């Protein structure tokens with residue numbers, strides 16, 4: 001069955017997009033370890049600002065003032081060991097729990113670089129974040145971030161390792177998810193599209209994704225009209241993983257972080273910013289705004305409806321009354 005589906009999918013991609021796309025599909029979706037180290041991509045036009053990882057970690061520690069800060073993993077590479085941090089803060093009793101994962105793919109730099117500013121945003125907007133229990137993992141792939149690479153030190157894609165858990169990074173993320181049982185997970189990414197969009201798994205209310213996209217648009221962020229796979233988005237800025245994609249991921253054994261969250265029906269949003277833009281401040285700002293918009297929806301849902309709960313059936317209709325302001 002897996003072989004049959006892979007053949008059909010590759011044939012479809014070949015007919016619609018050509019052989020380069022086949023190779024990219026195999027590399028990005030079917031390969032767990034496509035490289036032999038943290039090698040940068042050569043085929044894409046990614047605007048990669050230089051990253052000083054030590055400085056980034058310093059800033060993350062500074063902005064974590066008022067949070068509890070723990071090292072959840074140490075990633076050895078050559079003669080150094082790089083930490084993956086977990087910054088946490090408690091919310092009010094009964095408050096919902098939000099988990100943010102910054103920078104699983106090291107060459108999608110805006111997601112990783114946004115982490116310190118997200119912590120300062122949490123302090124700046126107590127009316128949004130005050131009641132939430134918040135956990136932030138960053139940088140989720142420090143060696144990839146250091147080298148501008150999608151992959152970790154071993155050349156593995158952490159976001160394809162949520163079945164085998166062969167990487168230190170995926171194991172550390174799984175431990176946090178299993179221990180904290182978040183009501184919503186946000187994973188911050190970028191890609192080759194020209195606008196911003198969010199991907200909602202089947203465990204995620206589509207109206208939550210639409211509300212986040214609407215708020216981004218009203219803040220001046222340009223929304224994508226096509227996904228990273230090139231398909232047209234019926235709602236600009238929103239891609240919903242319907243039953244076909246969810247089923248295909250299962251059959252193809254694409255063991256992503258989102259698929260892992262879906263196993264426990266945990267709502268999960270992937271942010272996808274445009275990595276080709278040279279304006280890195282805009283790209284980072286878009287990620288911060290997406291987190292803020294999602295947090296706002298989580299708070300509204302919790303206070304008015306109480307429908308966000310991990311492991312529970314999501315009641316999509318309840319989101320019809322949510323405000324996007």
Ligand SMILES: [Zn+2]
Nearest residue numbers: 105108189190
């Ligand atoms: Zn990514």
